[in-house]
Each structure stands twice: as structure tokens, then as C-alpha cells.
Amino acid sequence: MKRCLAVLPSAVLFAAALLAAAPAPAQQDTIIGRSGTPIRGTIVGISPSSVKIETTGTTRDVEVREIQKLSFGDEPGDLRNARDQALAGQFENALESLKKINVAEIQTPAIKQDVGYYSAYCNAKLALTAGGDKAAAIAELRAFIGQNRTTFHFFEGVELLGELNFADGKYADASTFYALLGQADWPEYKMRAAVLQARAQTAEGKYPEALAAYDQVLSSGLNTPDAAEQKMHATVGRAVCLAATGKHEEGIAIIEDMIAKHDPSNASLFGRAYNALGACYVKANKPQDALMAYLHTDVLFFTDREAHAEALYHLSKLWAQVNKADRAVEARGTLQSRYPGTRWASMN
Secondary structure (H helix, E strand, O other), rough: HHHHHHHHHHHHHHHHHHHHHOOOEEEEEEEEEOOEEEEEEEEEEEOEOOOOOOOOEEEEEHHHHHHHEEEEOOOOOHHHHHHHOOOOHHHHHHHHHHHHOOOOOOOOOHHHHHHHHHHHHHHHHHHHHHHHHHHHHHHHHHHHHHOOOOOOOOHHHHHHHHHHHHHHHHHHHHHHHHHHHHOOEEEOHHHHHHHHHHHHHOOOOOOOHHHHHHHHHHHHOOHHHHHHHHHHHHHHHHHOOOOOOOOHHHHHOOOOOHHHHOOOOOHHHHHHHHHHHHHHHHHHHOOHHHHHHHHHHHHHHOHHHHEEEEEEEEHHHHHOOOOOOHHHHHHHHHHHOOOOOHHHHOOO
16 A cells, blocks of 8 residues: 555656646637637638638638638737737737737748738728828738738738728729729629729719719619618719719709618718718708718718718818808818828818
């Protein structure tokens, strides 16, 4: 008995040493879908349209449009932190996290791609929001997309390139990148690309081309929730084009009908709708009515950055027109301080 008691601690210590020396189980790759449900396994294929993940002996093909977030099991912790910070809008913090990563030590190409993408993504977002260097952001993101044509970030990336060029007043270039978004397999993406292209064409004064694109979207027989959303945005854009070509009364009727029939909880849509109504009233030489339309966006539907910036720009003009110089200065100041990265902040 004494011998057994003497041996037992040594055996326990030996087993503990073995456990301590054993490598920790490898973390799995994870895809979080739009519903928030995680899929864990091993990513075995990546393309602009889908990501293949092997889980419990089965390979699943997950469409990129369904992916909210993707992380790799063996990625650096700083990349995981940077991704979470970027997706939470903490772009400067994300860039600081990315600086801590030694890319030369990363063996997996897809992980290296993610480091490069989130650097370009954060600099692009800072250029759009905080007024960062748009030209540098465009160059960085364009280089990333050019060198990584098979990344699952492709469609998100080309849309972001379109946004950057649009904000920089390069409407033809913006339209070119939006066209790449239209190469996606999904009809809803093609509709979105057409709406964005038409928006860029409208800003460039190409109203017939924009109207044709909006009409194409509205004639689609697809009625999924995403498709219906694009049709509503096409309706708004079409009204702006009608006003710009002298048919402002028709534009007013279209927007008023849409506002009456749809849910105002869609702040992005309603902000753009009231801006379109304001544009119609401006063309109809009704500054007081235009003022009230843009005020709806400013007071009620300000969560869409581009729509609110547009409203503030026009309010700064309209307040001056109705002899409210102090309100005009206030609107301009809010535009410059809150939305320095938009095209509206740089317009006279």
C-alpha cells in the first residue's frame, strides 16, 4: 500500500505533464450569416460569389451575400480585433490593430488578403466619413481588388470604390465600379448596381441615361424584399430626373404617392424621398415647400449619411433664400463638421 501511494503522485504528475504538453485543439473557421447563426468548420474554397466550408464531413456552399462576418481559426488575434472594430465603425482603432500584425509570418493567403482588405476598407470609410484622403483610399482599394480578383470581398469592394469616386465627384469612374457590382450572379445585385449607376449619371447630368436605368429596374418582375427596396429607390431617382427635365409636377406626384403608401421606418428611403421632393419643389420655384421637404430629412430621417448631407447642403441655400442667414450658416456648419467626406461638403 505504501508503494502504491508513493507511485500515484508520480503517475498523476506524468499525466498532467502530458496534458500540458499536448497542443490545444485548433480553432475552426467561422462564417456568421445574416441571421447571426455561426457555421463552423474548415474553409476549403473562396470565390467572389461564395465560400465553401467543410463541416462534419459535409461541404456547404455559402453565398457571399448571406455572409455577415467570416473569420479564420488560425488568424492573428489582432486581425480578429481589427475586423470586429471595423464592422463596428471603429476604423481608426481597427487600423491600429492591423499595424500590430506581422504579415510576413502569415502562411495562409486568404488571411493575408483579409489584412489587406480591412486596411483598404478602413481607409475608405475614413475618407467617406471623416474627410480622409480619397485619392489615397481609392488607390489602395483599387490595388487590392486588382491583385485579389477572387476575394469574397470583391463585390463589397467594388461598390465601396464606386462610393469613393462618387464622393470625390468622379461620377464616370463611380459608374464603372458600380457596373462591376452588376456582374454578380444575383438579380438583386444587378438591380442595385443599376440604381447606383443611375444615381451617378444623375449627378453627372445624364438624365436620359439615368431614366433608362431606373425604368429597367422598375420593369423587373422580381419582387423579393431586396428587389422591392431597389424599385423604391429607382422610383425616387426617377422623380429627381423628371424634375431636372422640366416634369417637376409629375415628380412631385410620384414622391407624394410613394410617401403615402410606404413605411416611414425605412429612414434611408424616406430621407432620399423627401430630398427628391425638395428637388422637385426647387425646380417648381417653390422654395418654402422645398425647405419643408428637406427639413423632413434633417429632423426625421437623418440616419442616412449621404441623404442627410444632401439635405443640409440644400437647406443652407434655401434658408439664405428666405432671409434666414443664421439658419443657413448653421446648416452649412453641420454639413462641414458632420459629413466632411461627402461630395456635398465640398460643393459651393
